Amino acid sequence: QVQLLESGGGSAPAGGSLRLSCTASGDARNFVCMGWFRLTPENARERVASIDGQFGYTYLNRAVKGRFTISRDSTKNTIDLQMNNLQPEDTNTYFCAAAPTCPTLGPGHNAFWGRGTQVTVSS
Numbered sequence: 001q002v003q004l005l006e007s008g009g010g011s012a013p014a015g016g017s018l019r020l021s022c023t024a025s026g027d028a029r030n031f032v033c034m035g036w037f038r039l040t041p042e043n044a045r046e047r048v049a050s051i052d053g054q055f056g057y058t059y060l061n062r063a064v065k066g067r068f069t070i071s072r073d074s075t076k077n078t079i080d081l082q083m084n085n086l087q088p089e090d091t092n093t094y095f096c097a098a099a100p101t102c103p104t105l106g107p108g109h110n111a112f113w114g115r116g117t118q119v120t121v122s123s
Contacts, residue, residue, distance in 0.1 A: 002030045002112040003025045004024055004112060005025075006096045012121055021081075022036070024077045028077070031099070033104075034050065036094050049061065049069075087121060091119060093117070099112070
């Protein structure tokens, strides 16, 4: 089992910045890959960013490239999502997720999920 504790989020004006953090605990084999998801208008979870703790590979959704960065502190089992130049369309609930591998990080797989943290960007 894995427990994910999210922090950060909140409100920011357009062009502002926020930082999300997620700390994992439990069986480390199940959080080799960690990342952040948010909801689509169809209420599906889409991957925003992810990072592989073994090889360091990162993924950023095209919509956030150049504005968001993801990093990992493996000594603390924590990932951070630095969100810069926020836009109103970034308003969403952000969910931390963890899985043994990055291909299995997401809905339909045995991934682990945090409860979600709200990000609101005002225009």
